[in-house]
Amino acid sequence: KQAKAGYYSQEFQHGTIYWSKQTSGSLVQGGIRNLYNKQGGPTSQIGLPIGVEKQAKAGYYSQEFQHGTIYWSKQTSGTLVEGAFHDWYIQNGGPEGPLGLPTGLAVQNGTGLRQTFTNGTLLWSKASGVTLETGSPDAPSLPQKRNSPLLEEQGTLSPLSSEPSPVESPEVESDIVEEGPEQAQTDEEPQAPHGE
Numbered sequence: 001k002q003a004k005a006g007y008y009s010q011e012f013q014h015g016t017i018y019w020s021k022q023t024s025g026s027l028v029q030g031g032i033r034n035l036y037n038k039q040g041g042p043t044s045q046i047g048l049p050i051g052v053e054k055q056a057k058a059g060y061y062s063q064e065f066q067h068g069t070i071y072w073s074k075q076t077s078g079t080l081v082e083g084a085f086h087d088w089y090i091q092n093g094g095p096e097g098p099l100g101l102p103t104g105l106a107v108q109n110g111t112g113l114r115q116t117f118t119n120g121t122l123l124w125s126k127a128s129g130v131t132l133e134t135g136s137p138d139a140p141s142l143p144q145k146r147n148s149p150l151l152e153e154q155g156t157l158s159p160l161s162s163e164p165s166p167v168e169s170p171e172v173e174s175d176i177v178e179e180g181p182e183q184a185q186t187d188e189e190p191q192a193p194h195g196e
Helices: 030-039 083-091 149-154
Strands: 007-012 015-020 024-029 061-065 068-073 077-082 107-109 112-117 120-125 129-132
Touching: 015 030, 024 030, 030 061, 030 068, 030 077, 068 083, 077 083, 083 112, 083 120, 083 129
Parallel strands: none
Antiparallel strands: 007 015, 015 024, 061 068, 068 077, 107 112, 112 120, 120 129
């Protein structure tokens, strides 16, 4: 099916293939697909997939999208890291670094946001940018501050998106999703191949 946004999609029993001139073709499947659909799919703030799902030796799966990465493991389920959190996380080793895998989606924290990981928590505020929450005995030793130039250029309050907050999770039957759904972590087991 062709969407108004300039991409094509084809649903299959265990996955969806997305194609556009900018991103080429990519399959999204299993637990990553479940979370991607809950986030709003290709019309959400994370955009289209830009690569294939990868399995790490450490036992987790990841797939990159235009504006973030979804990670899935049996221990953490599906979790999205995007925006300034994503930039900071990747520059400091990503899932193989001292923070480990993400364990929750970014959530409001006063006037900013916070996102938890296996071994620590990242905080974001307009004044401080991304910082590592300190005070816990297992907090990794990493740079404490990183502002995102992209955020400053866009003038957004959120490191995730300047889009309005999504409100509901659609049933994805077609390739066009009108509104992005509320951010929610999925505990569903992935489908093929890593859910078999």
